[in-house]
Amino acid sequence: MIKRLLVLLLLFSSISLAQNDDCPTCPPNGSDNTEYEVIKLEDQIGYGEFVEGEVLVKFKDEINTVLGKSGNGLAVTGIASVDALFQNYSVAEVNKLFPKAKRRVDKETFTTFNGYTFERPSLHNIHKLKLSEEKQRSVFELIDELNELPEVEYAEPNYIYSIVEDEPVSPELTEEELIEWLDNNPEYKPMNSEYSSSPDGISGINNVTPNDPLYSQQWGIPACQIDAVWDSTTGDADQIIAILDTGVDWLHPDLQNKIWQNPGEIAGNGIDDDGNGFVDDIRGWDYINNDNNPTDDNSHGTHVAGIAAAETDNGIGIAGVNWLAKIMPIKVFQSSGRGDAATITEGIVYASEHGADVINMSFSGTFRSATMENALSSAYAGSILIASAGNEGVKIQAVPFYPAALSYVLGIEATSGSGNEAEFSNYDSDGPVYSSWSELFNYELKAPGVNIISTVPSGNYRAYNGTSMSAPLVSGAFAIY
Numbered sequence: 480m481i482k483r484l485l486v487l488l489l490l491f492s493s494i495s496l497a498q499n500d501d502c503p504t505c506p507p508n509g510s511d512n513t514e515y516e517v518i519k520l521e522d523q524i525g526y527g528e529f530v531e532g533e534v535l536v537k538f539k540d541e542i543n544t545v546l547g548k549s550g551n552g553l554a555v556t557g558i559a560s561v562d563a564l565f566q567n568y569s570v571a572e573v574n575k576l577f578p579k580a581k582r583r584v585d586k587e588t589f590t591t592f593n594g595y596t597f598e599r600p601s602l603h604n605i606h607k608l609k610l611s612e613e614k615q616r617s618v619f620e621l622i623d624e625l626n627e628l629p630e631v632e633y634a635e636p637n638y639i640y641s642i643v644e645d646e647p648v649s650p651e652l653t654e655e656e657l658i659e660w661l662d663n664n665p666e667y668k669p670m671n672s673e674y675s676s677s678p679d680g681i682s683g684i685n686n687v688t689p690n691d692p693l694y695s696q697q698w699g700i701p702a703c704q705i706d707a708v709w710d711s712t713t714g715d716a717d718q719i720i721a722i723l724d725t726g727v728d729w730l731h732p733d734l735q736n737k738i739w740q741n742p743g744e745i746a747g748n749g750i751d752d753d754g755n756g757f758v759d760d761i762r763g764w765d766y767i768n769n770d771n772n773p774t775d776d777n778s779h780g781t782h783v784a785g786i787a788a789a790e791t792d793n794g795i796g797i798a799g800v801n802w803l804a805k806i807m808p809i810k811v812f813q814s815s816g817r818g819d820a821a822t823i824t825e826g827i828v829y830a831s832e833h834g835a836d837v838i839n840m841s842f843s844g845t846f847r848s849a850t851m852e853n854a855l856s857s858a859y860a861g862s863i864l865i866a867s868a869g870n871e872g873v874k875i876q877a878v879p880f881y882p883a884a885l886s887y888v889l890g891i892e893a894t895s896g897s898g899n900e901a902e903f904s905n906y907d908s909d910g911p912v913y914s915s916w917s918e919l920f921n922y923e924l925k926a927p928g929v930n931i932i933s934t935v936p937s938g939n940y941r942a943y944n945g946t947s948m949s950a951p952l953v954s955g956a957f958a959i960y
């Protein structure tokens with residue numbers, strides 16, 4: 480029990496709060512927002528990039544729909560006012576995004592870790608519409624008309640999000656080549672020895688040094704005193720970290736023994752054994768190609784996964800923050816790094832329904848999707864939600880980036896070797912608790928995100944800079960606890 484408490488203490492003292500002292504006029508943390516300080520959101524919400532010809536609409540929970548086709552082949556819902564719009568806008572397809580989601584019976588409110596209370600949404604009655612080709616450009620007119628109907632809770636575009644674009648530091652290299660490259664490029668060669676020290680004031684805790692050859696250059700681990708936490712615990716094999724990203728190279732030698740296996744599914748029999756709607760999903764799902772092979776055709780997801788939970792103390796490559804937790808690969812971004820809100824939302828629901836303890840989201844965007852937020856706030860009941868703040872160097876008071884800014888998502892900023900905010904990192908200049916936004920948008924934590932070495936496909940390794948790298952360090956650490 481005492482060890483557990485020490486672990487908690489260490490984690491919270493070492494991964495620093497997103498506090499910033501450069502705002503002397505800001506109210507102290509924990510003060511209440513006043514009406515005067517509340518910035519209205521409406522002006523900030525614009526029309527971003529979206530999937531052409533697609534609309535997401537949620538009908539109110541009590542509304543019943545009967546989906547089908549009309550005589551002229553257009554989609555119908557059984558709601559007269561909606562079907563009239565479908566005719567006008569030539570809606571060719573309508574599908575329920577979550578056919579198994581139940582309607583909300585009793586109102587349930589929940590309070591986030593910084594005190595924001597709201598009603599837990601249901602995923603019932605969320606539909607994806609596709610307009611016929613000739614009407615593809617009418618998305619916003621249809622959305623405006625749908626939002627006027629009493630049966631509609633909301634209608635929105637299917638916004639596009641991107642993985643956080645991070646800056647590569649080294650080429651993609653084998654373990655031996657990367658060691659040589661770092662020797663030849665000492666300005667990028669962080670040394671753990673500069674950060675490793677026994678935690679102050681706590682006796683009986685030792686720093687653990689695993690035998691992975693690149694560990695001596697994973698400065699972020701000792702900088703967060705995670706090597707001291709390892710003295711008490713190296714994680715738990717029952718814990719699952721879902722990586723919502725471009726996929727994960729699950730055959731990488733430093734990852735292959737760490738991949739989650741779906742206990743209810745039998746491999747390769749062509750049957751959906753656990754009845755979850757996905758055939759042979761033994762190791763997660765690829766929502767881009769709609770198959771059971773969520774491998775990585777970009778390299779972002781593999782890098783992120785390795786930071787959180789690469790195999791540690793196995794004599795090869797890097798150490799993961801979490802020695803035992805399993806990686807659940809969920810591919811919701813294309814090789815280009817782009818993904819849409821509906822697809823990402825399906826991935827969030829998969830992670831949540833299959834027991835992810837932590838959902839890592841190294842992506843961000845400036846547009847809000849009610850569909851994605853409904854799924855995230857539902858997932859918050861059972862999963863810790865962690866997201867990168869993004870690499871634009873912009874403060875949250877000017878432009879919040881989602882999902883990191885949401886009050887039930889831990890938004891992670893990046894620090895450099897000096898322990899200061901990385902120049903590129905988006906930041907929260909009035910600290911992790913106080914927010915000038917009525918919905919209490921905050922970035923909550925900071926973690927190392929410069930010269931971070933991790934796994935990339937084909938058994939290789941690479942160093943990157945970015946808040947994408949900071950988030951999985953926190954994901955691995957939270958799963959340890």
Ligand SMILES: [Ca+2]
Nearest residue numbers: 751753755757
């Ligand atoms: Ca299945």
Ligand SMILES: [Ca+2]
Nearest residue numbers: 691790795797
């Ligand atoms: Ca390793």
Ligand SMILES: [Ca+2]
Nearest residue numbers: 884885888921
């Ligand atoms: Ca947040």
Ligand SMILES: [Ca+2]
Nearest residue numbers: 909910913914
């Ligand atoms: Ca704040």
